[in-house]
Amino acid sequence: MPRAEAGVTRAAMSRSTERSVLARSLLLQSCWNQERMQNLGFCLAIEPWLRRLYSGKRERLEALSRHQAYFNTNPYMAPLTLGMVCALEREAAGAAGEERQARFRRIAALKVAAGGALAGIGDALFWGALRPACAAAASLTGLVLWRFGARAAPFAMAAVYLLFFNAATAATRCRGLRLGLEWGEDIAARMKALPWQGWIRKTRRAGGMLAGALLAAALLWAPARLRLEGMAGFLAYTIAARVTGAAASPARFYAACCALGGLAALAGWWR
Amino acid sequence: MTSLPGLLLGALILALIELDETAAGQFMISRPIVLGPLAGAAFGDALLGGGLGLLFELFSLVDPPVGGYLPINPSVALSGALLFSASGGGPTPAGFALGLVLGWIHGLLETTLRRRRVSTARRAEKRLAAGEEPRLMIAAAVELARQAAFTFFLLAAAVLVRRAFLQGWLPQPWWLSAGLRAGLALAPWIGLGALCRALRLA
Numbered sequence: 001m002p003r004a005e006a007g008v009t010r011a012a013m014s015r016s017t018e019r020s021v022l023a024r025s026l027l028l029q030s031c032w033n034q035e036r037m038q039n040l041g042f043c044l045a046i047e048p049w050l051r052r053l054y055s056g057k058r059e060r061l062e063a064l065s066r067h068q069a070y071f072n073t074n075p076y077m078a079p080l081t082l083g084m085v086c087a088l089e090r091e092a093a094g095a096a097g098e099e100r101q102a103r104f105r106r107i108a109a110l111k112v113a114a115g116g117a118l119a120g121i122g123d124a125l126f127w128g129a130l131r132p133a134c135a136a137a138a139s140l141t142g143l144v145l146w147r148f149g150a151r152a153a154p155f156a157m158a159a160v161y162l163l164f165f166n167a168a169t170a171a172t173r174c175r176g177l178r179l180g181l182e183w184g185e186d187i188a189a190r191m192k193a194l195p196w197q198g199w200i201r202k203t204r205r206a207g208g209m210l211a212g213a214l215l216a217a218a219l220l221w222a223p224a225r226l227r228l229e230g231m232a233g234f235l236a237y238t239i240a241a242r243v244t245g246a247a248a249s250p251a252r253f254y255a256a257c258c259a260l261g262g263l264a265a266l267a268g269w270w271r
Numbered sequence: 272m273t274s275l276p277g278l279l280l281g282a283l284i285l286a287l288i289e290l291d292e293t294a295a296g297q298f299m300i301s302r303p304i305v306l307g308p309l310a311g312a313a314f315g316d317a318l319l320g321g322g323l324g325l326l327f328e329l330f331s332l333v334d335p336p337v338g339g340y341l342p343i344n345p346s347v348a349l350s351g352a353l354l355f356s357a358s359g360g361g362p363t364p365a366g367f368a369l370g371l372v373l374g375w376i377h378g379l380l381e382t383t384l385r386r387r388r389v390s391t392a393r394r395a396e397k398r399l400a401a402g403e404e405p406r407l408m409i410a411a412a413v414e415l416a417r418q419a420a421f422t423f424f425l426l427a428a429a430v431l432v433r434r435a436f437l438q439g440w441l442p443q444p445w446w447l448s449a450g451l452r453a454g455l456a457l458a459p460w461i462g463l464g465a466l467c468r469a470l471r472l473a
Binding site: 211 | 308312321325335338391404446462
């Protein structure tokens, strides 16, 4: 129900605005900068909603100025924060005077807090659990199909990865904006009620089982000569990673193997 | 697609796809495990693309680009390796190593670009303070174009290294070739170790 009040329109988010906000949220990281991280991306995404909310140019530009502050979150969780901020902006636009200013301050604080909390969940779920699990599923599919002579094995591997990962992230993105709009300020309590840790654990467990099967298949189907070398390489990397932590990146370990291989060749132990 | 113009066109397309890695969309089209088979097929060797893609994917699992941290860019690494090695190019072990180096350089360059973008943010802020439109969509388009351009130049370097290698202008010490072969032989197992580490199994 639109309500004209000094350049302010209190409107519901239409489907087209929702689509526009969601599409622009895909560019959240396009202007990622060291100082305020995703601030410009956030402004870009919320702009269609502010344009609808504030019919006056001055109010709209003021609203955009407020969103120039630091912001950073996981890109797949960003629509949730965006939805929440959109809902709060709508409420603030309807308020007047001191109450309105207080609401603006609250939006700024809640935006940063929600962004940080959702980044923690999103990074653990999507980067820490889902991505390795999808990689394990795709690799196992590719290896099994390749072993049985399927020419489409590499493409099946790509399809499995894309399908599993995007099914989860697309659902989170699309539902996220609506849930954020619906929940508004209640987002923290609502998010707390969801079993995120359980989902992360289950995804990791599924990924772990697939990785175990992948390792077994690789050992079983590798040529006998490579089996011993491979197992030694696997164990050496695993031990190095345990001992040195983050310093033992796969690339560094690979570089060390190349150097040792070169030295062994110079010494005449390897050709 | 293995002539010089074909390879450069491939580098351009791969540079545009790389934007999906961190800058736009993040639909995972740029992930090596997805891009490898597709780019490999375009260069005439889907199996090589799939194999290299799988290795770079496993290598990148323990190092996600979280916050301001940019690790070796796996998409650039794969693209560089394929542009060097695909369809009668240089040897795959050298291509894999070159890919990792290019991915590492890309991480450094992107960090510099992100530092430079502070001025873009300040410019938008100044425009807003002056009551002007911040032109956010234009700013985003310029930043994406800038990133795609420097990725393209980096990938074009892989094409030039390939040409130099095939013309015999690059020295190929036998001990270096042996070392790179040893590294590539162990790479799948290191990758499996990285997968187990990413899933907190090891």
